[in-house]
Amino acid sequence: FAAAGFISSWSAVILVTGRSLLQAKKECPVTFEGANYTLITSKCKGPLYQPALCCAALAEFACPYDTYINDLATNCAATMFSLIHLYGKYPAGLFANTCKGDNLGLKCPEDVPQVQPGEEGKSSAAVATAAQGALVAASAAVMSLLIV
16 A cells, blocks of 8 residues: 555554553544455455465455555554454454565555545445444454454
């Protein structure tokens, strides 16, 4: 991605200490619950996960959200990866260990339209309500603890 890397963000979530997990992050302004996870699950299949297919599928899914998942002040990256792992039943660390970018993360084409709060995008994102956001944030925190 052109902005700060979401893979780096996700790795940081996995490696943080308990105290860091308690630091407040802003709620993600978009929700990933209604997103089209078949963009990933139809292409990235085990037991032998093919890096080229999995990373391309991840980029296809994530690029419309890169503005949000690259914002380290929000819980967007953690939420997105938690739901990808939940829906795809992927092994822990599959994408973080397989899909490498540069120090800024994976590259997205400049012309990929960004999902905006309040509108539906290619991945069917919608604005999260406060209750949905809190539930997803709590789930993401619990899942990240389980992954460690």
